[in-house]
Amino acid sequence: MTAKNLILIMGDQLSSGLPALAEADRSRDVVLMAEVAEETTYVPHHRKKIAFILSAMRHFAAELSEDGWQVDYVKLDDEANAGSFTGEVARAIDRHAPDRIRLTEPGEWRVAEMVEGWSDGLGLPVDVLPDNRFLCSRTEFAEWSSGRKQLRMERFYREMRRKTGLLMDGDKPAGGKWNFDKQNRKPAETDLFMPRPRQARADDMTKTVLQLVAERFPDGFGDLEPFWFAVTREKAEQARDRFLDEALPHFGDYQDAMLLGEDFLYHSVLSPCINVGLLDPLDLCQRVERAWRNGDVPLNAAEGFIRQIIGWREYVRGIYWLKMPDYAEMNHLNATRDLPAFYWTGETRMACVRAAIDQTRRQAYAHHIQRLMVTGTFALLAGIRPQQVHEWYLSVYADAFEWVELPNTLGMSQFADGGLLGSKPYAASGSYIDRMSDYCGSCTYSVKQRTGEGACPFNALYWDFLARNADTLRGNPRLGPVYSTWDRMKEDTRVALRSSAERILGRLDDL
Ligand code: FAD
Ligand code: DLZ
Ligand code: SF4
Numbered sequence: 151m152t153a154k155n156l157i158l159i160m161g162d163q164l165s166s167g168l169p170a171l172a173e174a175d176r177s178r179d180v181v182l183m184a185e186v187a188e189e190t191t192y193v194p195h196h197r198k199k200i201a202f203i204l205s206a207m208r209h210f211a212a213e214l215s216e217d218g219w220q221v222d223y224v225k226l227d228d229e230a231n232a233g234s235f236t237g238e239v240a241r242a243i244d245r246h247a248p249d250r251i252r253l254t255e256p257g258e259w260r261v262a263e264m265v266e267g268w269s270d271g272l273g274l275p276v277d278v279l280p281d282n283r284f285l286c287s288r289t290e291f292a293e294w295s296s297g298r299k300q301l302r303m304e305r306f307y308r309e310m311r312r313k314t315g316l317l318m319d320g321d322k323p324a325g326g327k328w329n330f331d332k333q334n335r336k337p338a339e340t341d342l343f344m345p346r347p348r349q350a351r352a353d354d355m356t357k358t359v360l361q362l363v364a365e366r367f368p369d370g371f372g373d374l375e376p377f378w379f380a381v382t383r384e385k386a387e388q389a390r391d392r393f394l395d396e397a398l399p400h401f402g403d404y405q406d407a408m409l410l411g412e413d414f415l416y417h418s419v420l421s422p423c424i425n426v427g428l429l430d431p432l433d434l435c436q437r438v439e440r441a442w443r444n445g446d447v448p449l450n451a452a453e454g455f456i457r458q459i460i461g462w463r464e465y466v467r468g469i470y471w472l473k474m475p476d477y478a479e480m481n482h483l484n485a486t487r488d489l490p491a492f493y494w495t496g497e498t499r500m501a502c503v504r505a506a507i508d509q510t511r512r513q514a515y516a517h518h519i520q521r522l523m524v525t526g527t528f529a530l531l532a533g534i535r536p537q538q539v540h541e542w543y544l545s546v547y548a549d550a551f552e553w554v555e556l557p558n559t560l561g562m563s564q565f566a567d568g569g570l571l572g573s574k575p576y577a578a579s580g581s582y583i584d585r586m587s588d589y590c591g592s593c594t595y596s597v598k599q600r601t602g603e604g605a606c607p608f609n610a611l612y613w614d615f616l617a618r619n620a621d622t623l624r625g626n627p628r629l630g631p632v633y634s635t636w637d638r639m640k641e642d643t644r645v646a647l648r649s650s651a652e653r654i655l656g657r658l659d660d661l
Contacts, residue, residue: 153248154179154247154250155180155250155252156242156246156250156252158182158235158239158251158252158253159210159253159254160183160254161204162425162427163254163281163427165428166214166217168254168279168427169282170252171219173279174252176217176218181219181221182238183207184224184235184238185204185207186226186232186237186238187233193544195370196510196511196545197364197370197372197374198373198374198379199422201374205356205359207223209381212355213383222242225362235261236264236267239272243272243274250274251268251276253265253278253279254279254280257281257552257553259475259552260552283427285432285460286306288468288471291467291468294306294309294468295472303461304328306461306465306468307460307461308323310460310461311328316460317442324442324449329453330402333402333403334405336404337404337587339409340411345392345396345397346414347389347392347418347419349378350385352377356381360375371494372511373511373512379422379548389420390437401418402448402450402452402455403416404416405417406519406523407519408502408505408520408583408588410501410592413509414515417517424463431460435456435460438455439456466554467554477561478537478540478556478560480567482569483565485534486533487534487535488538489539491659492507494542499594499595499661500594500595500608500661501593502524502583502589502593503524505589506520506524510546511546515549516547521543522562522576523576523578523583526539526563526564527582528608528611530575530615531611532654533615533618536566539564540555540559544556573626574628579609579613580595580609581597590606593606600646600650601647601649609647610654613636613644613651614647616633617647617648
């Protein structure tokens with residue numbers, strides 16, 4: 151008789167094609183899934199995020215059972231729940247007497263470290279299998295990065311295009327260019343026919359989870375309802391098809407746009423489903439390519455979307471595993487201020503920040519430019535400690551898992567890795583937000599005013615950021631022109647900007 155396996159499946163591993171399942175025997179092995187306090191509280195997660203993950207886990211467990219698997223599912227409110235993965239694996243060993251433990255490599259360093267102790271601590275062999283949902287394995291990324299002076303996403307992305315054959319005509323990029331980003335910066339206008347993501351109805355299983363989360367986290371961050379995330383593969387595929395039909399054609403053009411009252415614009419809102427394993431990223435990209443080849447969507451939309459997934463998504467994961475655990479502690483600009491309370495309450499007069507945080511509270515979602523150029527840029531300019539900014543992003547978005555969130559926050563958004571991930575900080579004054587959104591029109595602050603009472607805080611903070619970090623940033627070739635502008639300013643203008651910034655920084659909680 152062959153060995154009996156206890157197969158642990160975590161909340162972001164809800165894919166039936168994982169090697170841990172594909173190589174298992176459903177008549178002999180036991181699948182363990184556990185809702186545990188440690189995972190629901192290691193950061194103050196948005197309540198919708200917790201509900202999404204627990205409901206998706208319960209639905210996945212039910213599907214596995216229907217498929218003939220023996221599933222041992224531990225609920226958060228089960229009395230004997232040990233509260234951690236380690237405790238639950240130990241209890242399951244007592245129940246099932248397996249010969250070994252098998253699992254897919256965890257997505258987070260914190261959990262991978264925990265698993266390292268299991269073989270000794272629990273006295274059984276532990277097989278950690280690769281996560282085959284990514285196009286580039288950790289080893290391949292390490293090989294790609296070795297010997298390179300710079301690890302630029304664009305170079306990596308081209309390798310991934312060649313590897314997958316996506317948008318390739320022979321060995322040439324389709325349309326003659328690798329990247330059509332320059333066409334993807336149009337501001338949007340309110341449009342009665344703006345597509346909406348497909349909203350799934352909460353079934354009884356989801357309603358039970360919503361009640362559990364409401365009771366367990368009465369004061370937790372964010373609105374639980376309305377809850378409409380897809381929690382099964384079938385519903386996720388319906389959401390995907392709606393996106394492909396309705397929003398993808400404009401995805402490229404308006405990728406960087408922001409509008410009051412429009413939480414999603416032409417974005418897919420598929421990241422939560424992709425990250426927990428309900429949608430396969432490669433299959434999604436192949437469908438996007440087909441839509442372009444069939445003439446249904448322009449190339450700049452298809453390329454822009456595919457780049458986010460096979461480029462950015464794979465690349466940030468590679469950086470995460472290459473650089474952890476030191477990466478999480480980096481603070482290149484020595485930023486030490488505390489995160490203002492309005493990141494949690496949304497109570498600020500800055501219309502752009504208020505809009506981004508308000509929708510984050512309601513939806514556990516904000517699109518990329520809101521994350522990067524509104525809440526991200528504000529924290530960067532204000533010199534907030536990157537680890538606090540990281541904890542906020544990891545908490546508030548339904549798609550947030552550290553492997554993808556940390557490099558985006560600490561690297562791309564806060565420049566805390568000193569330019570490993572991006573060639574320059576995403577610092578900008580209010581005029582960027584004014585150009586890409588309609589927020590400024592309804593703001594208490596004036597985007598045209600640089601100093602004094604009523605001036606847009608982004609303006610003085612932008613120049614102050616450059617001035618106070620000049621020793622570190624002046625040598626960056628991409629910042630040469632802005633430092634020349636700063637140097638050419640009259641002395642009294644520079645003094646006024648810096649004293650305005652000082653006043654703003656002195657009352658960050660009251661903006
Ligand atoms: P779309 O705009 O429709 O893009 C399509 C897909 O591309 C996304 O679903 C996602 O899978 C992928 N993608 C796009 N941009 C990125 C990126 N920069 N890195 C990785 N994948 C990307 N994304 C997460 O999935 N989880 C996070 O925790 C997360 N935290 C972020 C924190 C900050 C500070 C920033 C600036 C970005 C973060 N992102 C994160 C990346 C990006 O903002 C989200 O992936 C995107 O907003 C998800 O919405 P969507 O599905 O509508 O994306
Ligand atoms: C994010 C999360 C939450 C909130 N709860 C659970 C849970 O109760 N059980 C579980 O298996 N996974 C959960 N997750 C996802 C895990 O945090 C995620 O799988 C690991 O961090 C990956 O390393
Ligand atoms: Fe944001 Fe400044 Fe515009 Fe107000 S004026 S919405 S604070 S950029």
